[in-house]
Amino acid sequence: MANLLWLQGGACSGNTMSFLNAEEPSACDLVTDFGINVLWHPSLGMELGENLQKMMRALVSGQMPLDIFVFEGSVVKAPNGTGQWNRFAGRPMMDWVRELANVAAYTVAVGDCATWGGIPATAPNPSESVGLQFLKRGHGGFLGKDYKSKAGLPVINIPGCPAHPDWITQIVVAVATGRGGDLSLDEFQRPKTFFQSFTQTGCTRNMHFAYKVSATEFGQRKGCLFYDLGCRGPMTHSPCNRILWNRQSSKTRAGMPCMGCTEPEFPFYDLAPGTVFKTQTVMGVPKDMPLGVDKTGYVKLTAAAKVASPKWAEEDIFVV
Ligand code: SF4
Numbered sequence: 001m002a003n004l005l006w007l008q009g010g011a012c013s014g015n016t017m018s019f020l021n022a023e024e025p026s027a028c029d030l031v032t033d034f035g036i037n038v039l040w041h042p043s044l045g046m047e048l049g050e051n052l053q054k055m056m057r058a059l060v061s062g063q064m065p066l067d068i069f070v071f072e073g074s075v076v077k078a079p080n081g082t083g084q085w086n087r088f089a090g091r092p093m094m095d096w097v098r099e100l101a102n103v104a105a106y107t108v109a110v111g112d113c114a115t116w117g118g119i120p121a122t123a124p125n126p127s128e129s130v131g132l133q134f135l136k137r138g139h140g141g142f143l144g145k146d147y148k149s150k151a152g153l154p155v156i157n158i159p160g161c162p163a164h165p166d167w168i169t170q171i172v173v174a175v176a177t178g179r180g181g182d183l184s185l186d187e188f189q190r191p192k193t194f195f196q197s198f199t200q201t202g203c204t205r206n207m208h209f210a211y212k213v214s215a216t217e218f219g220q221r222k223g224c225l226f227y228d229l230g231c232r233g234p235m236t237h238s239p240c241n242r243i244l245w246n247r248q249s250s251k252t253r254a255g256m257p258c259m260g261c262t263e264p265e266f267p268f269y270d271l272a273p274g275t276v277f278k279t280q281t282v283m284g285v286p287k288d289m290p291l292g293v294d295k296t297g298y299v300k301l302t303a304a305a306k307v308a309s310p311k312w313a314e315e316d317i318f319v320v
Contacts, residue, residue, distance in 0.1 A: 002067040002176040006041040010120040011073025014162035015111035022165035060099040069104035074113040074120040074129035075142040105150045106175040115157040116264040137264040157189040161261035199258045200233035202241030211309040212302045219255035230279045232260035234290030
């Protein structure tokens with residue numbers, strides 16, 4: 001039986017909501033099929049007051065083993081590095097986080113705020129928020145770049161705003177069943193099994209991307225959302241078009257641009273006015289290129305694609 005503790009720092013509970021909607025496996029399956037003992041969770045935990053403090057003390061002292069420490073939300077260090085703005089069980093949450101991370105076999109950061117700081121860490125960052133082991137692209141974060149959990153792994157980062165429910169439960173099952181050592185992580189400590197491919201992989205608009213046919217409104221069924229509406233699908237690592245949301249769809253399938261929420265810089269351009277859902281360009285060339293494409297190559301490729309674009313690419317091919 002693996003003990004799991006889930007705590008929440010500077011968070012909106014979005015990842016908790018996502019987790020509770022998991023299907024393959026579900027949050028219930030974790031307990032009934034995989035023998036995971038959920039010690040406490042912000043929406044499921046039963047212990048309160050003195051009992052909760054007692055359990056927390058038993059965990060940090062090593063009296064009670066902590067197999068999986070899941071953290072959602074940013075680590076809040078305000079005001080002035082004291083962490084007093086975010087207290088839990090009688091003391092600053094950041095003090096618990098430090099001590100729990102030292103005794104946990106695995107530490108898992110769920111969602112953008114826990115991984116890179118996310119929206120709370122957006123400038124001017126009044127909550128002095130950081131992620132567990134990163135602040136945006138900077139390695140270190142709250143626990144420092146050399147941190148390793150008892151099992152010898154750095155923080156396992158499952159980003160997203162929120163993370164897809166199945167990414168969370170499948171990684172929890174992997175570590176609970178002793179397969180944590182098989183996890184291959186990328187340079188941002190994301191499991192490669194989910195974050196090696198791009199949001200664009202499997203997008204139904206790839207033909208329109210190739211022929212440079214643009215969607216100009218949300219929800220439009222034809223056209224690619226990259227050229228005008230700021231879609232970040234070609235440079236965002238996520239399986240959103242491989243592991244669909246609610247088993248049905250994804251943002252780009254529904255006509256909404258990918259906002260790149262699994263990348264450390266999210267929210268891009270610090271949400272400055274005019275930067276959301278709008279492709280940023282210089283002389284008509286996007287500032288942010290599909291990964292691996294240079295600006296000269298892009299100009300040549302899109303000019304040729306536009307000329308070669310067939311008539312059907314401008315039509316709504318989903319109408320019968
Ligand atoms: S840019 Fe966005 S909408 Fe266009 S094909 Fe890629 S993921 Fe799909």
